[in-house]
Amino acid sequence: MKQIITLITLITIVQTSSFAQKGYWQQHAKYEMNIDMDAKAHQFTGQQELVYTNNSPNTLNRVFYHLYYNAFQPGSMMDVRSRTIIDPDPRVGDRIVGLKPDEIGFHKINSLTQNGKAVEYKVVGTILEVELAEPISPGKKATFKMDFNSQIPIQIRRTGRDNQEGVDYSMTQWYPKMCEYDKDGWHANPYIGREFHGIWGDFDVKITIDKNYLLGGTGYVQNPQEVGKGYEDKKKKMKTQKGAEDKLTWHFYAPQVHDFAWAADPEFTHDTTLLDNGTLLHFIYMKDTLVDRWTKLRPVAKKSFEFVNENFGEYPYKQYSIIQGGDGGMEYPMCTLITAHSSFQGLVSVTVHESIHSWFQGLMATNESKYSWMDEGFTTFAQYKTMDYLNDGGAINPLARQYGGYVRLVDANRQEPLTTHADFYKSNSVYGSNSYSKGAILLMQLSYIIGDDAVMNGMKRYYDEWHFKHPTAQDFKRVMEKEANMELDWYFEQFVETTNTIDYSIEAVAKKEGKTNITLARKGDMPMPIDVVIKLKDGSLKWYYIPMRIMRNNKGKDIYEITRVNKEAWPWVYPEYELVIDEAIENIEAIEIDPSTRMADVDRSNNYYPKDEEDKAVKFEGK
């Protein structure tokens, strides 16, 4: 019997996931690059061979490449955007306009061929527009060969040389990278400093650089016995590279990723920590900085990875590198670049956040520009769950601060919908608040709607169905609908596509034939199911649950470990709902709407009975 059940479960799983793939396609890229660095001039030459597979049902006549370094030139879109937005990012400000010719970044394309034939191309700011020599039909491959040379800009944002912590090279967004073409068409977004989207593929990269440099980045080092520096197998003999006098060639290979980043410095040092499942964590940082804090970080990073593996799906690569560089923290496949000069707690929190991006963006590779809340928000959600675990917190709502930020934005009347393209937000602060806080709240609040178990199982299902792909908001909604067996259109439409807000109140509490009648009111435009928890004078708690008709189901198991009484569904258009409970009014100490605070109610002052007695409210001290 047990075997039969297992077989049936297996068939169901296989069917579910193949159903999710039906009609789905994505492009494929295979990069081979040879890079020769001139660390005195801060320039490099590059040869790139890109085998591009058009898996789309459409014939392509043009392709586009990102040339990110061109953003670091006076008058670029990034420069002008930074100087005209109402709240400039202080890291950028007006720094680009002041760059001298030897401090700017550039990519110069010297030649480009498609299947051996020269193609016409034009550099338009940070985009290379290419007219193909011959169209690429559905299912066909094309091989592009490019010769280019580049200058590494002074570090302004994310990429560049000589960052604020003294790291020589933070090499991110550093090579001509083919733009992604998906079911929504081309995404040749000019780089103005924000989000990314890339093609799934494999990278084979050889970097030749002065031999005193230590490198870390995306991909596995293919010649560890030649480069040494902590990558070598200590039991094997070191080899000397042929022909290389002052320089050393580092050979990296990264399968199934959508970008490639690296960093280099002669002062880097390198430690490793092995996870029980075999993943090797690399820590690469400046020798002069705070060695003990990096030593202290190692077991914390291990614990964090293990928690995320267990709760959000298994990290599929054999290595991950945490590298000092950049200007804060930024995620790349198989690595992150972070700064390390803040507090130890800051180092932990940036490491946890950026490494969780290996799931949200690294594996579930959403188009960040269109769905910045799906990478930053989901990462923030998982980050705070992880931090709570690391701190033995047991908080019911570890995102209380994010809720506060969201409500302040609402109060200031500055909201923009989550559907806003990342480049088009009116301000940096609203982009931040939306992508990080409201995006995280979206998940936490979903656990209020469908139950905590359904959300956490749904996150694993999201991983199973969508890792190594490009999920959209609609794909994510469907995963959660299937997990909860519930209709969730209304939730995503209201919370993602509009700026409507939620406010419920306890209007009146009255005696009714030995029972108690609680009048609840919907004051906000966005409707929600309602949890009401009653505290009786004997100290016991009772939970009443009011779903909405449009959900077509009740939520499953949720965080409260008290008995739940399911009430009739609320047809949301009704402004009020009469909740009749069996308790006599004299026995009631306090009533509260959503004591878990997971519902983003913009005015919680009317969620309590007796009014103005928040201290009497139903309080849960952790799970």
Ligand SMILES: [Zn+2]
């Ligand atoms: Zn992030």
